[in-house]
Amino acid sequence: MISHLPILQVIIPLLGAPACLLLNRPNxxxxxxxxxSVLTLITSIALLMxxxxxxTISYMLGGWEAPWGIEYRIDFxxxxxxxxxxxxxxxxxxxxxxxxxxxxxxxxQPLFYVSFLLCLAGLLGITAxxxxxxxxxxxxxxxxxxxxxxxxxxxxxxxxxxxxxxIVGTIGATFILIGIGLMYMMTGTLNIHDLAERLPxxxxxxxxxxxxAFILVGVALKLALFPLHFWLPNAYTYAPNIVTVFxxxxxxxxxxxxxxxxxxxxxxxxxPQFKYMINMVFITLGIMAVIIASWTxxxxxxxxxxxAYSSVAQIGYMIxxxxxxxxSGLQASLLHLFNHALMKGGLFIALTAVALKxxxxxxxxxxxxxxxxxxxxxAFVIGGLSLIGVPLTVxxxxxxxxxxxxxxxxxxxxxxxxxxxxxxAVIYIWRVVEAAWFKPPKELQNAAxxxxxxxxxEAPVLILIPLWILILANIYFGIDTRFxxxxxxxxxxxxxxxx
Amino acid sequence: MEAFSNExxxxxxxxxxxxxxxxxxxxxxxxxEGVSIITGILxxxxxxxxxxxxAQNNIVELKWLEILPxxxxxxxxxxxxxxxxxxxxxxxxxxxLYAIGYMRGHDEKHQTRxxxxxxxxxxxxxxxxxxxxxxxxxxxxxxxxxxxxPLVTHAGTDKAKEGGRTYLGILISTSIFxxxxxxxxxxxxAGTLSFSQGGVFTTSTSTILMSFLLILYVFGVGKAALMPIxxxxxxxxxxPTPVSALLHAVAVVKAGVFSVLKIxxxxxGADALQNLEITQWLIYxxxxxxxxxxxxxxxxxxxxxxxxYSTISQLGYVTLGALLISQSAVVGSTLHIVMHAFGxxxxxxxxxxxxxxxxxxxxxxxxxxxxxMPLTFAAFGLASLSIIGLPPLxxxxxxxxxxxxxxxxxxxxxxxxLSISSLLNIVYLLEIPARAFFKPxxxxxxxxxxxxxxxxxxxxxxLMCIAMFVYASDLHQFLLEAGLGS
Numbered sequence: 009m010i011s012h013l014p015i016l017q018v019i020i021p022l023l024g025a026p027a028c029l030l031l032n033r034p035n036x037x038x039x040x041x042x043x044x045s046v047l048t049l050i051t052s053i054a055l056l057m058x059x060x061x062x063x064t065i066s067y068m069l070g071g072w073e074a075p076w077g078i079e080y081r082i083d084f085x086x087x088x089x090x091x092x093x094x095x096x097x098x099x100x101x102x103x104x105x106x107x108x109x110x111x112x113x114x115x116x117q118p119l120f121y122v123s124f125l126l127c128l129a130g131l132l133g134i135t136a137x138x139x140x141x142x143x144x145x146x147x148x149x150x151x152x153x154x155x156x157x158x159x160x161x162x163x164x165x166x167x168x169x170x171x172x173x174x175i176v177g178t179i180g181a182t183f184i185l186i187g188i189g190l191m192y193m194m195t196g197t198l199n200i201h202d203l204a205e206r207l208p209x210x211x212x213x214x215x216x217x218x219x220x221a222f223i224l225v226g227v228a229l230k231l232a233l234f235p236l237h238f239w240l241p242n243a244y245t246y247a248p249n250i251v252t253v254f255x256x257x258x259x260x261x262x263x264x265x266x267x268x269x270x271x272x273x274x275x276x277x278x279x280p281q282f283k284y285m286i287n288m289v290f291i292t293l294g295i296m297a298v299i300i301a302s303w304t305x306x307x308x309x310x311x312x313x314x315x316a317y318s319s320v321a322q323i324g325y326m327i328x329x330x331x332x333x334x335x336s337g338l339q340a341s342l343l344h345l346f347n348h349a350l351m352k353g354g355l356f357i358a359l360t361a362v363a364l365k366x367x368x369x370x371x372x373x374x375x376x377x378x379x380x381x382x383x384x385x386x387a388f389v390i391g392g393l394s395l396i397g398v399p400l401t402v403x404x405x406x407x408x409x410x411x412x413x414x415x416x417x418x419x420x421x422x423x424x425x426x427x428x429x430x431x432x433a434v435i436y437i438w439r440v441v442e443a444a445w446f447k448p449p450k451e452l453q454n455a456a457x458x459x460x461x462x463x464x465x466e467a468p469v470l471i472l473i474p475l476w477i478l479i480l481a482n483i484y485f486g487i488d489t490r491f492x493x494x495x496x497x498x499x500x501x502x503x504x505x506x507x
Numbered sequence: 508m509e510a511f512s513n514e515x516x517x518x519x520x521x522x523x524x525x526x527x528x529x530x531x532x533x534x535x536x537x538x539x540e541g542v543s544i545i546t547g548i549l550x551x552x553x554x555x556x557x558x559x560x561x562a563q564n565n566i567v568e569l570k571w572l573e574i575l576p577x578x579x580x581x582x583x584x585x586x587x588x589x590x591x592x593x594x595x596x597x598x599x600x601x602x603x604l605y606a607i608g609y610m611r612g613h614d615e616k617h618q619t620r621x622x623x624x625x626x627x628x629x630x631x632x633x634x635x636x637x638x639x640x641x642x643x644x645x646x647x648x649x650x651x652x653x654x655x656x657p658l659v660t661h662a663g664t665d666k667a668k669e670g671g672r673t674y675l676g677i678l679i680s681t682s683i684f685x686x687x688x689x690x691x692x693x694x695x696x697a698g699t700l701s702f703s704q705g706g707v708f709t710t711s712t713s714t715i716l717m718s719f720l721l722i723l724y725v726f727g728v729g730k731a732a733l734m735p736i737x738x739x740x741x742x743x744x745x746x747p748t749p750v751s752a753l754l755h756a757v758a759v760v761k762a763g764v765f766s767v768l769k770i771x772x773x774x775x776g777a778d779a780l781q782n783l784e785i786t787q788w789l790i791y792x793x794x795x796x797x798x799x800x801x802x803x804x805x806x807x808x809x810x811x812x813x814x815x816y817s818t819i820s821q822l823g824y825v826t827l828g829a830l831l832i833s834q835s836a837v838v839g840s841t842l843h844i845v846m847h848a849f850g851x852x853x854x855x856x857x858x859x860x861x862x863x864x865x866x867x868x869x870x871x872x873x874x875x876x877x878x879x880m881p882l883t884f885a886a887f888g889l890a891s892l893s894i895i896g897l898p899p900l901x902x903x904x905x906x907x908x909x910x911x912x913x914x915x916x917x918x919x920x921x922x923x924x925l926s927i928s929s930l931l932n933i934v935y936l937l938e939i940p941a942r943a944f945f946k947p948x949x950x951x952x953x954x955x956x957x958x959x960x961x962x963x964x965x966x967x968x969x970l971m972c973i974a975m976f977v978y979a980s981d982l983h984q985f986l987l988e989a990g991l992g993s
Contacts, residue, residue, distance in 0.1 A: 399574075399646045408575060415695040423688055431683050438675070446660055446668065489575055 013058065014067035014080035017051045017090060017136050018146075020044055021097075021129035025122045034117035038105045041121040045098040045128065052090040052132075056495075059087045066138070075202050081138030084499035088342065089135045089265045092349050096257035097128045099353065099474040100250060106468040107250035107360045110367075111162045120160060124254070127153035131262045140188045140198045143266065147184065147230075151177045154259060158247040169242035176229055176239045183226030190219035191274075204274050211276065223270050231263030233327060234297030237320045244316035249360035252312060256319055257353040261345050264326055271330065272338065272503040283333070290331030295425045297324025302432035306439075311362075311369040314436055315355055318395065321429060322348045325410060328422065332413045335500045340409035342496035347394070347402035350485065354391040354478035358384050361467030361475065374440060376449030384467050385444045387479045392437035394482040397430045401486040405493070512569035514553045514560075515582050515637060518592065521546050521553075522630035526623045533619040540607050543622050547600035550629070554589075554596040561589040562985055568639070577699070580646065583639035585702075586986050587772075587841055591765050592636040594848050595758050599629050601964045605856055606749035608961030612863045615747060620657060625753075627654040632758040635765065641690050641700040641774065644766060645682070648730070651762055652678045658750045659743050666745055673742035678729045681736055685727025689720050693774065702769055706776025717775070718785035724770050725789055725826070730763025733826055734796040737819045744811040748859025751811060756818055756851035761844050764825035768840055771829040780832045781916075790830045794924040797823035801931035808869045810858045813935060814851065820928060821847045821894065827921060828909050836912025838986050843905035845982065846893065846975055850902055853890035853968040854936075857883045860957035860965060870939055875948030877940070880956050886969035888940035893972040895932040901975025904983070 024044035028037045058065060059082055067080040082090070101124070112120055130150025134143050155177070159170035192198055194215050195206040210216055225236075232240040240260075244252045271286075298321045305317035322344065329341030359369050361384045366373050378385035394401035407426060414422035466472070485492055525546035532538040560567050561584050571580035584592075606625075610618050631654055634647030652675065660671035694700055696716065697707040708717060729736045743755050754760075771780055780786055797820050804816035821843070828840030860883045861867050861876065877884045893900035896907075906925060913921035956962050975982075 398649060399642070405575065408578070411691050412695065415691060423691060427683050427687060431680055434679055434683070442668070446657070446663065446671075448663070487572060487574060493575065 010054070010058070012067070013051055013055050014065060014082050014136055015069065017048065017055060017094075018080075018129055018133045020047050020051065021125045021132065025125040025129065028118060028121045028125060032118050034114055035105070037118040037121040038101070041104075041125055042098070042101050044125060045094065045101050048094040048128065048132065049091075049098045052087070052094040055082055056087040056091050058082075059084055075197055075199050078142055079138040079199055079201070080136050081201060082136060084495060084502050085268060085342070086135045086265065088346070088495050088499055089261060090132060092261060092346055093128070093131050093135065093258045096254065096349055096353055097124075099477055100254045100257070100357075103253070103357055103360060103471045103474045104250045106364060106470050107253075107357075108248055110364060111248045112160050116160065120157070120248075123153045123156040123160075124251075126150075127157060127254070128258075131258055134262050135265055138200050140191065140200055140203065142198075144181065144185050144188060147181055150259070150262075151181060154251075154255065157251040157255075158243050160251070161246045161248050163246045165242070166246035166248075169239070169246045173239045173243045176236075180226045180229030183222045183229070185226075187219040187221075187223035187226060190215050190222065194219070200269065200274055204276070207274065208276050216275075220270075220275050224267075227263055227267045227270065231260045231267060232320055232323060234293055234301060234320060234324060237297070237301070237323075240320060241313050241316040244319065245310060245313045249312070249356065249363050252316075253353055253356040253360060256315075256356050257349040260319065260323055261349055264323070264341070264345055267330070268338070268341070268503065287331045287333050290327050291419075291422065292331075294324045294326075294328030294331055295422070297321055297327065298425060298429040299432070302429050302436065305436045306432060308436075309371045311371060311374070311440060312356075312359055314440075315352065315359070318433065318436065319348075319352055321433075322352070322395075325406070325426070325429070328426070329410055329413065332410075332417060332419070332422075334413055334416065335497075335504050336409060336413035336416060338503060339493075339496045339500040340406055340413050342499055343402075343409055343492055344406035346492045346496070347406045347482075347485070350402055350478055350481050351391050351394040354387060354475060354482060355395065357471060357475040357478065358388040358391065361471045364467060364471070371439060371443055374443045375447040376444070378444040379449070381466050383472055384475070385441075387475050388444070389441055390479050390482060392433075392441060394486065396433045396437060399486075400483065402482050402492075403486070405486060405489050512567070514557050515567065515569040515584070518550055518553045518557070518596070518633050519582075519630055519637075521550050522626040522633075525626045529619060529622045529626065536611075536618065539619065539622060540603065543603045543626065544600060546626065547596070547603055550633075551593075551596040551600055554592045554633075557584055558589045558593050560584075561586060562988070564988070569637075574642075577694075578642045579640070580643050581639040581701075582634070582637040582643065583702075584637050585773075587765065587768060588636040588638075590841055590982065590986070591761060591844060592633050594845050595629065595632050595636065595761070598753055598757050598848060598852055598968070599625075601967050602749050602753040602852070605752070605859070605961045605964035606747075608958030608964070609747065609749055609859050609863050612958045612961070613747075615661070616663075617661065621661060621747070621750075624654050624657050625750075628658070628754060628758060632762050635762045639701060641693065641702070641770075644769070645686065645690055648686075648728075648762065648766065649682065651730075651759060652682070655743075655750070655754050655759060658754065659746045661747050661750070662745060664745075670742040670745035674739045677736065677739040677742075681727050681729035685723045686729075687727075689723035689727055692716075692720060692723075702773035704773065704776075706779050707774055708776075708779060714783060717779065718783050721775065721780070721783060721785055721789065724774075725767060725830075728763050728766045728770070730759055731767045731826055732760060732763065732796075732819045732822045733793060734799060734819070734823075737796070737800065740819055741812050741815045744809075744815050748811070748855055748862060751815075752852045752855035752859065755815070756855050757848045760818060760822055761848060764822050764829070764840070764844065767826050768829040768837070768844075771832060772837060777832045780830070786830055786832075787918075790827060790918060790921065793823050793827040793830060794921055796820065797827065797924055797928050798931070801928055801935065805931065805935040808871055810861070810868055810870055810873075810939070811855070813870060814854050814858060817854075817894070817932070817936065818847075818851055820932075821851065824905070824909055824925070824928075828912055831909075831912045831916045831918065831921070833912045833915035835908045835915055838983060839905050839908030839910075839912050841986055842908060842979065842982060846901040846905045846972075846979075849968055849971045849975060850890045850893040850900075853886055853965060853972065854894070856961065856965045856968060857887040857890070860961055863961070864955055864957045870942070873939060873943045874946035875943065877944035878948045879954060880943075881954070882956060882962055883965060884940045884943040886965045887943075888937070889969045890972055891932070891936035891940065893975075894936060896929055899976045900972050901979055902972070903976065904979040908983075 133146030301320035308314035631651035638644035800819040807813035893902035
């Protein structure tokens, strides 16, 4: 059993999905999918412990030896990402019952859980597998499920944003496929470990460079790297709230993982000039993402959209860490990957609670709402502080590593931009805090019978529990930083030592 | 060695426990304020114990936890911190007394939020006072900023919110753009953030970098209100008067100048600071701040605004002393933190008393009010004399040492600046009791003071101004024996 953990990680949710369809009752499907996601989480934690105990795990699918059969290869990097993804999946699902009750018609609700589990399986598959073509397959599974999930939003624009994401996602996936194809042409293997060993021999060829470029752009589309981020705000805004929580915490994270895997593990760029150029591209795009997306976020009146732009900015920080091309830079990226999942997951769940009461999350509607939903908005404040990067929250830890990594290379201007990004975050978070906590409620101004005029109380417990799990994690890991710091350090060292 | 760490824990955590008590007792105002006062007395008792330990040269240290390697929440009390915390702890009790009269007399809303945020702010100020390293100081400095924001915007009006936005905007942006980068660079260059005797930089550190850092620090600690980073302080005057009194005359602004003092003495060190070319320019800026804000204060008709500009000027004294860095100057700065605290809090209390009893906010409205509120205006006059620096009031000593310090460091010009500033203080502060006592009283004037509990608070602080004249020598000796500014 223990030795089969790597495949169980993917198989459990993959088989859970059709089982959910057979149950076909919303509450049953919900309970069942929680069971599945908790099992998945346990598996991922067990895997991480196993990796810590005995190093990289290699699992041969069906017993076929590596270069020919499909290999699942778990090391520090993907074990870490697996835990993040499955933990967020489980936490999101707890909130899902109340979260989707208003947004998705009851007959469609079982389908929601089916797509959710498929999406989870796809994301976990991308992360766990050690086979390039397998990555593409799981990428398609997760993407198709994501399109379905987004299209379930109750706003008609959800269909359009799902379609937009479908087009962009397909282009991205095709690019990745082309890249993989070119690599296969040059090396005759699809196994990532094998590729990493064989590529250096042919690294000078244009075909390899082209495949690198294709994969880079394809993944950049999936992870919404500025300026290829245009699909993300729409998708996040119009998707059902719970889906946004899940996507914000996982989908882009897995794409970041792919970029790490390809950029630091598979391709070993030897030409220093080319390397320098790529790093500069990462740094420039990262800075632009941080500044421009944060700036845009300030002007959004829809809070979901605002946080979506903020997500684009946070991805910028992670890419910035790549561009520094050092152990501490990469460690900052990995830390931020973990931390951003905690803070954005928390913030989006808080919005789910608000949307459940108001139907939408426009800034003006939030006035004075904190008096009625103190727990929800207290959580929002803490999550927001973490996003800003205030000490004692996780946000500080990753920004500190990023800034120190920049200082190590005397790239002082990066520090300036990182701090500017924090300041912009103060502004856009504070607008919400001020509206919710310090403005008088304006229910009298609404026409009688309006939804906002109802005596809305605190959010349901099943939303508050996952919300506060994430928020307390923001504080806990901001104070006791040993777990994320040690894992990310080992992962970063592994990538630089092994590559 | 972690002696007396329990006391530090109590001082830092009791106010936070009090918040829970205040929230639970929100329906019973008497219990709620009782919680504040009892906590205040306990906290003061523990700050007193800490002070005595420091006086006996015992090490009072507490390490909470290490967040990242080398970055820890770590407290260690030195003479400066012991004095600052003692003053803040004492005045918290008095301010709570005063606030009971003020807030009830004025029928303010959200009093529970008011007392809760107040307690958090005090805990944060204590954290600043006791911090062993820049990281801890920064954390509590930021908590102080955030916890005072709801107090500034307490009224909830558009004007209050605008003031709050200026307040938060300036303090947060300076600390993110100047203070934090300075800390990061210090960390990278020196490898430590601990306050150490003689500074943390090695002699090989380039002077250009250190000059740059000094600028970042001096302006980055926005709470020290050195011009041009002073706009937030007048903006914060929209807060209820107890807030202006304790926070914007004592805890917040003093946390600012305290940080500057600590950074100058224990991050740069006297030798390094004196060798930097930039120091003299910053000294001139401090001198400019002292004079300029006094001049602005003269033109303010709004009483609280006038006091705010006066505070900016007085904060300039402390910054000046920190930059002069000679022993007398640093002692003078520390004494000034104390003396100005008692003086200015009395002035604010009086301004609030006038407002709560007669709804007067302008200087031009107090004509002849001396007959109506004799105690209040007598206290105002006494505190003004202390701020001006005349004997037999405490304010004399701090100016004395600051002037000595200017001469020690060879800045004769600063001696002149301090003298002119005293003259200006006379003009804009004494005008107010003079108007009250010597202008004709309004008709139907009869004795009507503020709520008696507030008057009691005013009496205590103004008598403290006199008492400090006598006790200054003890304080002076304490500072010298605890090895300050060596």
